[in-house]
Amino acid sequence: MAKPPATIRDVARHAGLSVASISRVLNGHNHVHPDTRKKVIEAMNALGYIPNAAARSLSTAKSHAIGVVLPDLHGEFFGEVVRGMDKAASERGYLLLLSTMHADSRLAHQAMGTMRGRVDGLIIMAPQLSAEDLAQAIPADLPAVLINSPADATHYNLRIDNRGGVMLMVRHLLAGGRKNIVHLAGYSGNLDAAERADAFREAMQMLAPDLPVRIVEGDFTDASGEQLVQQLLADGTQFDAIFAANDMMALGALQTLRTVGIEVPAKVAVAGFDDVPMARHLGLSTVRVDMAGIGERAVRRLIDQLEGSSEPPALARQSPTLVARASTGR
Amino acid sequence: MAKPPATIRDVARHAGLSVASISRVLNGHNHVHPDTRKKVIEAMNALGYIPNAAARSLSTAKSHAIGVVLPDLHGEFFGEVVRGMDKAASERGYLLLLSTMHADSRLAHQAMGTMRGRVDGLIIMAPQLSAEDLAQAIPADLPAVLINSPADATHYNLRIDNRGGVMLMVRHLLAGGRKNIVHLAGYSGNLDAAERADAFREAMQMLAPDLPVRIVEGDFTDASGEQLVQQLLADGTQFDAIFAANDMMALGALQTLRTVGIEVPAKVAVAGFDDVPMARHLGLSTVRVDMAGIGERAVRRLIDQLEGSSEPPALARQSPTLVARASTGR
């Protein structure tokens, strides 16, 4: 019944050849006679032979696997990123080894340690880690590509072009005649939150130096969006546009405005960042980030690096696009 | 600089012991003197030793990895399921090898083949495959646990309790005084779609035998939800409740009703299934499925099986819960 799976030596015996020939056929080496190749393939089929991955990676010191370390992402980002990665990986014959990592940097270290020896390289997304913690956590001998993580001179780093995205939206809001834009920032420990807030400040300075720049800090949750807008209203702050650092906060803002009876977009425009599926349903204008594209690019780049064609590490930016919907205008 | 990583023999030499002792310490075997253990641990730390996973799994024929084959899920399910799986896997010291599988059954076969020899077992979610295709695709020698897949006598199968969930919602709608409930079904090839439609029919029969049972078929997309309701209106069908087989279709239905000016829930109640994050924001009543819980359970069960404590294969149902929101009444 459960007879042990065929090994390369079984195939060799069955084909009347040596293991070397089998291996050569397996790896598409040259110097193999067509007849021999045929015999080998027949024997492999006859025995249902599948090479043992562990043995192979032991002798080649390659696993054809990529470790992916992602934060405990909620929402659809997770799936998006992974989808893109899987696409790129399977195209090039690699498998994805997945591990989610929680905010704790000790656990990050552990997550990556577990992967050592099982993967040829790592893709790491760690927007919540400090540069030092990150540098500590990455095994020195493993090639790695970072996504949305703190800068690091030794690794390729793929980031969202937050500056470009914010610029698009600020321009859009200003074009719609908005004069008092308030930015709801994400929590300050987060890299993208910080960049978006800075970019907002800069964009305003550049595009509308006379207008006030107001930034209040939230934590990326819809509850925080609701609460920040309530606060603004309670303070009597004047505003005709809310630009949140992500869609969830924008939705919270929308919610509060609707509850209070302030018309959107007539009185106040609302915009977010990310373009979660919900945004389309609620007519929320936002900045779309192609997360699947980022995942795909990251894996491609890592494999290129693994297979030798390695350009120097650099910081690349994935450009987002503007998605104008009902919440910012007619 | 890049000196080769330490091997178990290096550690043995450094500690003045044999490789067997190192290995015993590594695997927590008994018959090791405390002093020896200490010496070994010191040597390992001194050399920064990390055991080579490939070598280990070659000699033990265990990889401590679980293959996960998921369909090309869009939306948040993907992340949810994987989060649950990762939790259970990392708790037990396993890693997740991920592969998304597209509808094509040949590709399914390929996806699982790639994993052979690299994983100790498989978790497969294949709601779109036929029972035969599925049976074909799973390597016979690999333990596997199925999620939301066609029945199969040889594997443990974890499914959503569609019947229970539908019953909850139908009861809720009837309790709200609804008399003409229309069920928007998913596309017929899908297992859950079929079960939900059947369950709807049964629930109505059981709870309100006198009321009409109407079912129309869509394809799980919001566009299809919109279109089905338009069709119902065009046909002049009377209805005071829409119960869609998933949230996306329910959202489409909401959209159409809003456009046409039919008040929800005053005139028509709308309910979905899944409880995607959007549902909460739009006040959509729905049936909540704990996908993370399913992922977690599936992995636990697979590991139990791998490690010997194997109950017989069975069909288990994960119970959903009712989430009553604005769309079905106060």
Added chain:
DNA sequence: GATTGACATGTAACCGGTTACATATATGAC
């Protein structure tokens, strides 16, 4: 006909762990 080189194939060492078995030492029973 001898020399050369291209091509085809085989032999055996090696990758880095695990572990059956052998051996050595300590402990206790008689």
Added chain:
DNA sequence: GTCATATATGTAACCGGTTACATGTCAATC
């Protein structure tokens, strides 16, 4: 003091591939 037993450690074979090197064959060249 001897023997049995438990405990601690070492030796070497083995897992299933890859590949450097050796060997063998054949056609082309002079």
